[in-house]
Amino acid sequence: MNKKCYFCEKVDMGTYNNLSARLGSVDALRGFALLAIVLLHNLEHYNLFGNHLADSGLLRWLDKAAYDSIFFLLAGKAYATFSLLFGFSFFIQLRNARARGRDFRARFAWRMFLLFCFSQFHALFYNGDILLLYSVCGLILIPAADWKDKTVLIVASVLMLQPYAWGKVLYGLAHPDYVDANNAFAQFALKAEQIGRTGNIWQMLGDNIWNGQLYSNFWQVEAGRLFQTPALFLYGMWLGRKGMFVKSPESILFWKRALLISFVSAIPLYFLCALVPGHIESITVLAYYCIAVPMIYNFSFMVVLVSLFMLIWFSAADGCGWQKFIIPYGRMSLTNYIFQSIFGVVIYYHFGLGMYDKIGNFGSVLVGLGIFAVQWIFSSWWLRTHKQGPLEYLWKKGTWIHI
Secondary structure: OOOOOHHHHHOOHHHOOOOOOOOHHHHHHHHHHHHHHHHHHHHOOOOOOOOOOOOOHHHHHHHHHHHHHHHHHHOOHHHHHHHHHHHHHHHHHHHHHHHOOOOOHHHHHHHHHHHHHHHHHHHHHOOOOOHHHHHHHHHHHHHHOOOOHHHHHHHHHHHHOOHHHHHHHHHHHHOOOOOOOOOOOHHHHHHHHHHHHHOOHHHHHHHHHHHHHHHHHHHHHHOOHHHHHHHHHHHHHHHHHHOOOOOOHHHHHHHHHHHHHHHHHHHHHHHHHHHOHHHOOOHHHHHHHHHHHHHHHHHHHHHHHHHHHHHHHHHOOOOOHHHHHOHHHHHOHHHHHHHHHHHHHHHHOOOOOOOOOOOOHHHHHHHHHHHHHHHHHHHHHHOOOOOOOHHHHHHHHHHOOOO
């Protein structure tokens, strides 16, 4: 083991006694984050937005209630939680490798290339893939592995504050005639949606090879995720170093403080999101303000949700029944993430069942829960005889293949 390595000097290896043991709290949290992503994707009909209007007043009320509540609670928070745990997973893999005398950093770069390959398969079906972004942003963890804790937090916080967006806001204020609507993705979105509504499977696959990827990745960059994602990865790694997903007096106190601070912060941030945009006249300032402030708000709200989840887990010694229930789903997150998209486009797109304009928000939530139920049953069955999901197994074997 490298004696000069900051990671090895500062991380309490005793916090994680069994190198092969999984943390149920993390698998459960990851499972709920993925379930939230599935529900959101179904409400969006996998980027094929429909305008179905229910016949009855009750159904219209249910549609509105389903949309408003799920987007308020989960939009931006599910993805953030999923990203946070990606950084934690890197910490676990790095720790395990270094405990065995291996340097994981080069392997992790190769692992990100393999994730890029998974992203290309996923992006053939769904033009909202996040794995390509993960494979690129994940590379920041390689140099960050040996940063001091303080450096990790400073870099993560600067990135989370969206410096590029605020720079654009300041530039827009100084140059009122400058116009940047921050919507280059829209030209690709229009074509992708048209193909989804009218095209066959071959047209959809062909369009997603190029146009769909431009749509997805332009949107992610313009939505601020190019800064948010590596920030969350770094925060997740830092939480791993500190043992905050393992029950201890320190971790309980940390999550209590995080809950209080994030809750207090989220309230003014919510009003900044809701009230200020209506008073901004500059297109440029409005476009980038509506990236920076909601990103920070969603992060605060996400910390509220994660803190509550962890405190409930710790209060039950080893998690409540409803938390442990979803662990199999979280253990197969890569497999379930990719295949829920395939199920979704078959249900909503023209080449499949074409349900994008035939089902409302409440029905879409039920479809999402149905996809989750099918995947949970498969995950539970699969893990009875396997340690990992199918794609997780391929990813691990590929990571440690002899090169």
